[in-house]
Amino acid sequence: xxxxxxxxxxxLISDQKWLNFSLKEFVKLQGDKILIHGGGKKATLxxxxxxxxxxxxxxxxxxxxxxxxxxxxxxxxxxNKNIVARLxxxxxxxxxxxxADGNCLKSCFRLKKNPYIDYGYVGDITNKSVNTYFIxxxxxxxxxxxxxxxxxxxxxxxxxxxxxxxxxxxxISLKKDFKDEIELHFCFEKKGVLRDLHDEESYLKRIDFPxxxxxxxxxxxxxxxxxxxxxxxxxxKNGVSKVSIGHPYYLNxxxxxxxxxx
Amino acid sequence: xxxxxxxxxxxLISDQKWLNFSLKEFVKLQGDKILIHGGGKKATLxxxxxxxxxxxxxxxxxxxxxxxxxxxxxxxxxxNKNIVARLxxxxxxxxxxxxADGNCLKSCFRLKKNPYIDYGYVGDITNKSVNTYFIxxxxxxxxxxxxxxxxxxxxxxxxxxxxxxxxxxxxISLKKDFKDEIELHFCFEKKGVLRDLHDEESYLKRIDFPxxxxxxxxxxxxxxxxxxxxxxxxxxKNGVSKVSIGHPYYLNxxxxxxxxxx
Numbered sequence: 001x002x003x004x005x006x007x008x009x010x011x012l013i014s015d016q017k018w019l020n021f022s023l024k025e026f027v028k029l030q031g032d033k034i035l036i037h038g039g040g041k042k043a044t045l046x047x048x049x050x051x052x053x054x055x056x057x058x059x060x061x062x063x064x065x066x067x068x069x070x071x072x073x074x075x076x077x078x079x080n081k082n083i084v085a086r087l088x089x090x091x092x093x094x095x096x097x098x099x100a101d102g103n104c105l106k107s108c109f110r111l112k113k114n115p116y117i118d119y120g121y122v123g124d125i126t127n128k129s130v131n132t133y134f135i136x137x138x139x140x141x142x143x144x145x146x147x148x149x150x151x152x153x154x155x156x157x158x159x160x161x162x163x164x165x166x167x168x169x170x171x172i173s174l175k176k177d178f179k180d181e182i183e184l185h186f187c188f189e190k191k192g193v194l195r196d197l198h199d200e201e202s203y204l205k206r207i208d209f210p211x212x213x214x215x216x217x218x219x220x221x222x223x224x225x226x227x228x229x230x231x232x233x234x235x236x237k238n239g240v241s242k243v244s245i246g247h248p249y250y251l252n253x254x255x256x257x258x259x260x261x262x
Numbered sequence: 263x264x265x266x267x268x269x270x271x272x273x274l275i276s277d278q279k280w281l282n283f284s285l286k287e288f289v290k291l292q293g294d295k296i297l298i299h300g301g302g303k304k305a306t307l308x309x310x311x312x313x314x315x316x317x318x319x320x321x322x323x324x325x326x327x328x329x330x331x332x333x334x335x336x337x338x339x340x341x342n343k344n345i346v347a348r349l350x351x352x353x354x355x356x357x358x359x360x361x362a363d364g365n366c367l368k369s370c371f372r373l374k375k376n377p378y379i380d381y382g383y384v385g386d387i388t389n390k391s392v393n394t395y396f397i398x399x400x401x402x403x404x405x406x407x408x409x410x411x412x413x414x415x416x417x418x419x420x421x422x423x424x425x426x427x428x429x430x431x432x433x434i435s436l437k438k439d440f441k442d443e444i445e446l447h448f449c450f451e452k453k454g455v456l457r458d459l460h461d462e463e464s465y466l467k468r469i470d471f472p473x474x475x476x477x478x479x480x481x482x483x484x485x486x487x488x489x490x491x492x493x494x495x496x497x498x499k500n501g502v503s504k505v506s507i508g509h510p511y512y513l514n515x516x517x518x519x520x521x522x523x524x
Contacts, residue, residue, distance in 0.1 A: 046335075050311045069340055073308075076358075077339020078331055081412065081420055085362035089418040095363045096338075100347040102357045102405060141399070143364060150343065156351040158343055 002031030002181040003139070003174060007167035009188035010041040012248060013079055020086060022187060022248035027092045029252060031181075032139045034170060035094075037083065038149040038163035043074040057117050063160045068121035071160050072098070075148040084146055094144045099123075099151030100158060102134045105166065107151035107159050123151040123159025125166065127238075130173035168231040172238040183242040184235050185251060186228055192246045192258030193229070195220055203246075206259045209233060232260040264293030264443040265401070265436060269429035271450035272303040274510060275341055282348060284449060284510035289354045291514060293443075294401045296432060297356075299345065300411040300425035305336040319379050325422045330383035333422050334360070337410040346408055356406045361385075361413030362420060364396045367428065369413035369421050385413040385421025387428065389500075392435035430493040434500040445504040446497050447513060448490055454508045454520030455491070457482055465508075468521050471495060494522040 006026055012018045026035060047054050047070050055062040063071065080096040087094035099105030107123025129151070138145050147170070149163035164186060171184040192203030193215075207215070212229055215221050221229065232243045246257025268288055274280045288297060309316050309332050317324040325333065342358040349356035361367030369385025391413070400407050409432070411425035426448060433446040454465030455477075469477070474491055477483050483491065494505045508519025 046312075049313070050308075072343050073335035073339040075339070076343045077335040077337070081334050081338045081360050081362055084360070085414045085420050086418045088362050088365050088414060089416060093365060096360070098343050098346070098358070100343055100350050100356070100358070103350050103355060137403070152347045152350060154351060156348045158347050 001178065002183070003178045004029045004031065004033045004183050004185060005036065005167055005171045005174075006033065006185045006187060006251070007036045007163055008248070009186070010039055011189040012187065013037060013039055013083075014041045014045075018189070018248070019083070022251070023083065023086050023092075024090060025248045025251040027087065027090045032178075033144055034135070034139075035083070035087075035144070035146045036149070036163055036167045036170065037075070037079060037146070039075045039079040042079060043071050046070060046074055046078075057119075062118075063120040063122050065121070068158060068160060072150055072158050076150050080146060080148045087144065087146065092144055093142055094146050095138060096146045096148070098148050098158065099161070102131065103152075103154070104131045104134050104145075105129055105147070105151045105161070106131070106154055107161055108153060109157075109159065121157065121159050123153060123161045125151060125161055125169050127169065127172065130170055132173050132177070135170070135174070136177060162227065162231075164228050164231040165234075168235040168240075171235050171240045171243075175239045180241045182240050183244070184232070184240055186232065186243075186245045187248045187251060188245070190247060191250070191256060192244075193221060193225060204258050206261065208261050229260065233262070236260060236262050263440065264445070265440045266291045266293065266295040266445050266447060267298065267429055267433045267436075268295065268447045268449060268513070269298045269425055270510070271448070272301055273451040274449065275299060275301055275345075276303045276307075280451070280510070281345070284513070285345065285348050285354075286352060287510045287513040289349065289352045294440075295406055296397070296401075297345070297349075297406070297408045298411070298425055298429045298432070299337070299341060299408070301337045301341040304341060305333050308332060308336055308340075319381075324380075325382040325384050327383070330420060330422060334412055334420050338412050342408060342410045349406065349408065354406055355404055356408050357400060358408045358410070360410050360420065361423070364393065365414075365416070366393045366396050366407075367391055367409070367413045367423070368393070368416055369423055370415060371419075371421065383419065383421050385415060385423045387413060387423055387431050389431070389434065392432055394435050394439070397432070397436065398439060424489065424493075426490050426493040427496075430497040430502075433497050433502045433505075437501045442503045444502050445506070446494070446502055448494065448505075448507045449510045449513060450507070452509060453512070453518060454506075455483060455487060466520050468523065470523050491522065495524070498522060498524050
């Protein structure tokens with residue numbers, strides 16, 4: 001049995017037309033499937049409206065109490081439930097989850113390596129975080145899990161976790177059950193990893209690890225693309241066979257995207 | 263097998279100490295259990311912070327697009343996920359749900375009886391709204407459903423539905439499976455239905471339908487207590503055997519609360 005693990009990016013989520021399109025393509029995927037999302041862009045809009053100033057250090061959101069509440073509301077509430085309601089309208093039996101639901105994703109507060117950076121309510125996950133028993137139980141009963149990037153630490157705290165990292169660890173954790181039949185898709189608003197940000201058609205067909213090291217070093221890729229590719233290689237190095245980055249327009253297509261390989 | 267259906271009120275939810283206490287008492291209930299919550303008080307606080315003016319007509323929240331987004335964020339996100347994380351920390355395998363999740367609660371837009379009142383994104387439910395198959399499937403697998411008062415119409419819309427009404431219809435819908443073993447508890451910050459709002463000990467031990475008609479007419483009860491009692495009698499008239507209104511302190515106690523009966 002095949003399984004598709006699809007992470008959908010924030011720019012697609014923020015645009016209702018593209019979100020609906022992405023969900024329609026997701027529904028068409030054959031076999032088991034899991035959808036994962038964050039929603040940082042929407043959270044920033046709402047925090048502006050609430051007069052909360054978002055804080056970032058090195059591109060990472062710093063999550064104080066006020067911010068975790070905002071992020072939980074936005075990801076697990078507004079975005080997750082609208083996605084689930086939309087999928088249900090497409091006759092896809094979706095179930096929205098944060099990590100606390102059914103104890104499906106457990107994390108730990110991020111350790112302070114640098115004493116000047118307290119990430120706050122940020123959770124890190126490992127190879128023991130995913131409750132594969134529960135996820136497989138849902139899949140076996142034809143339920144489609146829709147996970148937002150909120151985890152919990154088992155002590156009552158909700159924590160903010162990177163959605164790409166969650167997607168990678170879920171794929172890794174399901175590896176022994178699905179073997180070579182796991183496909184991990186990182187969907188976003190571009191056709192793939194672009195050589196030239198101003199040229200939509202300049203996407204790389206294939207990135208292996210040596211090429212990744214080169215394009216990181218020469219700054220062809222930067223910002224959010226670096227951790228995304230790191231998560232792609234994390235999955236590959238831990239046995240996930242197929243990883244791609246591309247536009248939802250080509251979600252059901254083997255071509256027209258960037259294929260990541262070791 | 264016994265089942266407890268517990269609706270927890272907004273004043274308990276807004277107070278972290280009382281919320282934790284209520285959840286601890288909920289966990290102690292023997293047999294299957296379902297928790298239901300709204301969160302209007304918290305939604306009002308957040309809407310103030312966002313500069314949204316809440317609108318009410320005849321004590322009912324009017325739900326425009328801006329308000330449904332706010333309510334979904336607050337109920338299905340912030341409140342629901344904090345409750346679930348807390349229950350998980352008490353080793354209770356909770357799963358948070360809105361009506362779209364697993365298609366568990368389907369509703370219809372409220373019909374406009376009065377052309378001057380458009381309730382907006384408000385959903386009404388009936389005896390066909392509850393997906394008992396899914397709810398029983400969760401219970402059978404030792405999962406504790408935690409439902410917020412957001413439903414969906416199957417066409418992609420999330421709708422705001424009264425939490426007391428949801429609790430009543432869930433109890434009614436599970437009647438044929440649990441027979442006389444259903445207990446419906448409306449928990450709030452008082453010991454029961456008070457004769458005198460200023461005297462905590464003045465709660466009525468027992469309210470039957472004739473007494474309800476009297477105390478409604480002579481204004482002993484007013485505002486939110488009237489629809490709450492209407493929902494209690496809705497459940498009783500549709501075959502639910504045990505309905506009570508009281509403080510979570512006495513959730514596991516047969517006394518010290520108002521028992522509702524026909």
